[in-house]
Amino acid sequence: MNSYDVAVIGSGPGGYVAAIRCAQLGMKTAIIEKYATLGGTCLNVGCIPSKALLDSSHHYEDAIKHFEEHGIDIPGDIKVNLEKMIARKQSVVDQTTSGIDFLMKKNKIDVYQGIGSFKDATHITVAGEETTEIEAKNTIIATGSKPSSLPFINIDKERIITSTEALKLKEIPKHLIVIGGGVIGLELGQVYKRLGAEVSVVEYADRILPTMDAGVSKELNKVLKKQKFKINASHKVKSVERVGDEVVVKADNKKGEEVEFKGDYCLVCVGRRPYTDGLNAEAAGVKLDERGRVEVNDHLQTSASNIYAIGDVVKGAMLAHKAEEEGVFVAETLAGQKPHIDYNLIPGVVYTWPEVAAVGKTEEQLKEAGIAYKAGQFPMRALGRSRASMDIDGFVKVLADKTTDEILGVHMVGARAADMIAEAVVAMEYRASAEDISRMSHAHPTFTEAIKEAALAATDNRPLHV
Structure with missing residues (x-):
C-alpha cells in the first residue's frame, strides 16, 4: 500500500492547486480524480470551455454587426460553423487539461483515476479500472459541485x-x-x-x-x-x-x-450543489451540514482533525479562484505556516459582454450593516478608450467609508471589467482610500481610467471627464 503525507480527492482548480502547493512544500502527495481528465468542472465543462465559446461568439457578433462600421468589408455571407466552434472549444479544454497532467508530473504528484472513498480517516479506497487503497496522513476534500435542478424538472440532457x-x-x-x-x-x-x-x-x-x-x-x-x-x-x-x-x-x-x-x-x-457522492465521509468522521456541504472551521479543517475541505464543497462562493486560495491555504497550514484568506476580497466576475466584476461590499450590504458610506460613479461612455473600441456601456462605482475614505467595495460593468477588478482587489488588500486611487497615474487612454474617475467622484465629487 502506498502511503502519502497528503491525498487530495478531486482535481479541479482547488484540488490540483492544493496538490501542487503541498508538493512544493516537500510533502509526498497523491491526487484522486474520478474522470479521465484532470481539471474538474472548471477546466472541462465550466470556466474554460464557456469562455472559449464566449470569445468565438463575440468574434462572430463583431463580424456581422461592427466590422462595417470599422471600415472592414467582408464579401459574401458570414456564417456560423457551430461544429468547428465546438471543436475549437474542445481543443482549448484539451490543451488546458494536458497542462495539468504536465504539472502533476513536474511536481512528482501521483495521480489515481477512480472514485475516492474513505475507508477510515487515514485510508482511502480508489475504485477505478482496478480498486486500490492508499494511506494518507492528511486528506483534502476538493470534490466540487454539480448543477442543481428543481424537483419537478426532468433533465433529459437533450432538450x-x-x-x-x-x-x-x-x-x-x-x-x-x-x-x-x-x-x-x-x-x-x-x-x-x-x-x-x-x-x-x-x-x-x-x-x-x-x-x-x-x-x-x-x-x-x-x-x-x-x-x-x-x-x-x-x-x-x-x-x-x-x-x-x-x-x-x-x-x-x-x-x-x-x-x-x-x-x-x-x-x-x-445554481449548483456540493458534490460528495461516493465519498463515504461518515466512515472518516467527516460531518456534512443540512445543505450537503462539508462542515469546516476557520482553518478549513473538518470534524476529523487530519481531513480538510475546500472549494465548492464547503460554504462560500462557488468560484474557481476561491477554491485555489483555499487549496494554497490548507497546504501552507499543513506545512506549519500561517496563511490567511480575506473572503471579502474574493472578486466575482460575469463574462458577458460587457463584463461585470465586483469586490467587497454592495450598497445594499452597507445599508443593512448601518455603515455610513459615499459612492462615486463614472460612465464608461465618457472614456476615449471606450469610444475608440465602441464599448461605451457600463460604469465603475467606488464605495468608500464616509469618515475614513477607505474603499469598501468596487462594482463595474464594462469592457475588460474582469481584468480591471484586480486593481480594486490590490487597493483593498492594502486598505487604500478612494483618494489613494484618485491620485495614482492611470495610462491614457485605458478602460482603467474609469476606476480613477470613480474614485475622484467618491473622494470629493470631482471627476475630471464628466
Missing part, C-alpha cells in the same frame, strides 16, 4: 439541459429558455443569442444577478434588453415539460398570473 450539455449542442437553438438569471445562465444565454437564437431568461428573484450590487444588475439588464434578450424577473417556474422537440415552461409572475414560454431548448441554471 432540457444543464450547462454541461449547453457547451456541446449540435445546433443553434431557435428559442432558448434559460431558467435562472445568474452568472452561468446569462453567459451561455449570450453565446447563443449572438449566434442567432432567441433567448428568454426566467428568474425567480426580482432582478438578474440578484446577489450582486443592484446598480450593476440594473445596468446589465438594460444592456441585455438592448441586445434583444427577453428578461422575465419575479417569475416562479412551476413546470417544465417536453413535447416532442418543444419545451413548455410555465411560471407564475409577480401578480400570480400564469405565463407560458415555448422553446426548442431549455437551459436549467438554478
